[in-house]
Amino acid sequence: MTVEINIPSADEQGRVFLTWVPVKATARVTSGGAGPVGITLRSAGTVGLVFDRVRSDHGTATLHLDLPGDGTPTSFWVAGEFGKPSSNFGDAAVQAVATDGSVLGSTAAMVRIRKNAATLSAPERDRFLTAIGTLNARGQGPYGTFLDMHVSRTLNEMHGNVAFPPWHRGYVLDLERALQDIDSTVTLPYWRFDQPAPSLFTAAFMGQSTNTGRVQFTPGHPLENWVTVNRPGITRSLRFRINAPANVIDEAATMGLGNDYDPFQTDEDQGFEIDPHGTAHTSFGGPINNPATAVQDPLFFMLHCNVDRLWAKWQWVKHHTDANGAGSFAPDPQQPNRIGYRLRDTMWPWNGDTNPPRPSTAPGSGFTKSPLTAAPGTQPKLQDMFDYQALVGGDYLGFGYDDVPFELPAAVA
Amino acid sequence: MDVREYRRQYEAELASHAHTAGTAKALGAAPESGSGDRIHRLLATLRNDKEPASARLAALDALKAARFLTAHFAPYNADFLAALREIAKPGTDPELCESALETLALDKDSYAQDVLRRGLADPKTALVSAAKALQFLSHDDHAGVVDLARDIFHKATDVGTKEEALRVLASDPKSADLFTSLIKDKSQPRSLRALSATGLNFINPQRFAEAARAIATDDHDYDDIRATVIGALAHLKDATHVPKDQSFVQHVRELAAKTGSTPLRAAVGRFMKRLQE
DSSP: OEEEEEOSOBOTTOOEEEOSSOEEEEEEEEESOOSOEEEEEEEEESSOEEEESSSOSOOBSEEEEEEOTTOOOEEEEEEEOTTOOOSSTTSEEEEEEETTSOEEEEEEEEEOOBOBGGGOOHHHHHHHHHHHHHHHGGGTSTHHHHHHTSSGGGGGGTSSSTTHHHHHHHHHHHHHHHHHHHOTTOOOOBOOTTSOOTTTTSTTTTOEEOTTSBEEOOTTOTTTTOEETTEESOBOEESSOTTSOOSSOOHHHHHTTOSSHHHHTTOTTTSTIIIIIIHHHTTEESGGGSTTTGGGSTHHHHHHHHHHHHHHHHHHHHTOOOTTSTTTOOOOSSOTTOTTSSTTSBOTTTTOOOSTTSOSOOOSSSOOOOSSOOTTOSSOBGGGGTOTTOSSSOOOOSOOBTTSOOOOOTTTO | OOHHHHHHHHHHHHHHHHHHOOOOOTTTSOOSSHHHHHHHHHHHHHHOTTSOHHHHHHHHHHHHHHTTSHHHHHHHHHHHHHHHHHHSSTTSOHHHHHHHHHHHHHTTOHHHHHHHHHHHHOGGGOSSOHHHHHHHHTTOTTSOOHHHHHHHHHHOOSHHHHHHHHHHHTTOGGGHHHHHHHHHOTTSOHHHHHHHHHHHHHHOHHHHHHHHHHHHTOTTSOHHHHHHHHHHHHTOSSGGGSOOOHHHHHHHHHHHHHOOOHHHHHHHHHHHHHHHO
């Protein structure tokens, strides 16, 4: 007797990718069954999965199902076990086991989660570097489009206003999906800038800075031929000791910036965008410390992945995942009616809008699609970025952080 | 892990931090009133040569962080750049001076570019090292420094300055001959050969592929430069330049088996994967 397990969260090659967000799956008898068949779903491999009959945040390591013998599918929900992300595809698997212990069916998976860059294994690190090096392609690849989205003439669209967190969430996700088009097993790692990360600033990873600020890599490194704005190489000098954090407030202080979006994001002197975001950038010499040139350095995206993680953490701890919930967002204090700063507005450049006050060009085309989810569509709105785990009616965006759990609101859980 | 227990632990950590917090950093603490006062206070500190250099550097850092709020900072930007020009002069603390010049150079400021070019032409007037001056000038394609960089490359004695000169020269197609000769010269420092490989790869990928082929098949050359060129071949966007003939591929494959160099084996692995795509 065999059981087919179908988890509709797969790439074009049929490989299943999960996060902490439960995905609805099915199991059915495909041969040999006569009458109801009792099976147990369990996690195999080195990475844990959790199961439930309903969408919940307290799945269990095993789940008993009675499958109809006629092959009718039976639904269940599956997610990665929080705190146990994958390192490689296939280190997680769903198994259907008969009452006698025999394995009736199995589906390999990966719990694909954004991780602290300092915790990556060498293979994980190298897959990421190869992907982003390929995206750059010696200055001729799609990375150039991402760079063009974040230059001096475009900055007012997403800096110094309430769109800063959601726009950058979209930006980081768009790039990550472009990396996953190259290698589905890759996620964007985050640079946890309030902790020492000496392994990040080495020749094997994001480069070691010489005393002139030129970044050196191991021979043959994927970023050794990095080119942006027609110039090869990366310039970056650390303005903090390599065994110390960057010059930023720590995560706890970031969570304490405000219980609501105003003042968390909107405080012009002490808000999230200034510190730790701005101060992380200015912890370096080199292009990354200037908003118009920062994307020339690929570290930009790891910095902003942490910025986004901090916003996600704040949303979780303050219960602010509902974009329309009190305190989750606030009208821009300076320009409350400016297009692009309101929840219902589609985001430049993915909307192709070049009418003033938007920038006069819109690099790229629509938002990069994912085989795992239809969200957020090709022209996402600001509000589409808030409920990325679909906790309160939003659409699942297909990513997660190693230290931000999936937790349903109390009324739903 | 139970998510509610995780929340409980995290909230307890936050509460503990709130009791012991002292995270107000110098010049980042609550302003007297309003954002404008804070920016003006920071600019005054930056300009004040009676203040210790550490305070002025902290002010500059705070201003650069505030500058990321581009629309808010716009009313102060001209004054900020003027302040930077004022402090980019002899007698200013070297670190402060260098940071000011870099900020101006990233903005493609013509005053800063003139200062940097004068320093390169007459080192007695230089405010930063030649390497830094070239690096800062390279942030603007129109800074007109290519000929100066070529001259400096041939005259400089320190590798750091030569490296920065080569980075500037990588924007000029006329540098192909220089890069080709450097790549092949085993007596050159490794960093200059690697930068030349990167530069040639950028301005003339076909010529780079020819040079890379010669180096990759030279068993008397160093493993690190062979790793650099093979790694670069793996990332060529235009696959037509990638050598794919059987003898070359076989030679590269055998390299991985023979070498003790981890970077070379890794580069060969990436090259082989590229061939399969």
